[in-house]
Amino acid sequence: MGPEEQYQAHLAEGDIKLQRCDNCHATIFYPRVLCPDCGSTDLEWQTISGHGEVYSTTTTRRRPDRGGDFNISLVELSEGPRLLSHVENIEPDRVEIGMKVQARISGGEEEGYRLVFDPMEGADHG
Numbered sequence: 001m002g003p004e005e006q007y008q009a010h011l012a013e014g015d016i017k018l019q020r021c022d023n024c025h026a027t028i029f030y031p032r033v034l035c036p037d038c039g040s041t042d043l044e045w046q047t048i049s050g051h052g053e054v055y056s057t058t059t060t061r062r063r064p065d066r067g068g069d070f071n072i073s074l075v076e077l078s079e080g081p082r083l084l085s086h087v088e089n090i091e092p093d094r095v096e097i098g099m100k101v102q103a104r105i106s107g108g109e110e111e112g113y114r115l116v117f118d119p120m121e122g123a124d125h126g
Contacts, residue, residue: 008113011105016050029081053078072084101117
């Protein structure tokens with residue numbers, strides 16, 4: 001089973017796990033065979049906190065009959081990597097750089113699992 005399939009299997013089980021290099025200790029996203037920092041193949045799956053911060057965001061406009069507006073955000077995880085995703089349960093225009101967010105598993109077996117984010121309650125959003 002390759003890295004992508006392993007990542008999807010963890011998400012299917014409800015576990016948010018990313019690879020961590022045993023050599024240089026980098027946390028890695030997107031799943032890979034080699035560490036992009038040092039080239040090591042010694043990668044282990046590690047459960048992460050899912051805490052992150054919006055690094056960059058934009059609102060994509062769509063007609064209401066096509067699902068309405070949505071945001072695309074680059075989220076920096078507290079473990080280091082950045083990933084492209086969505087911040088949900090908030091109006092797309094209200095997502096701000098620096099907003100504290102928490103990862104959640106979305107999707108399903110048919111369409112694949114993915115990480116999305118929700119604003120952290122009580123966190124300072126900028």
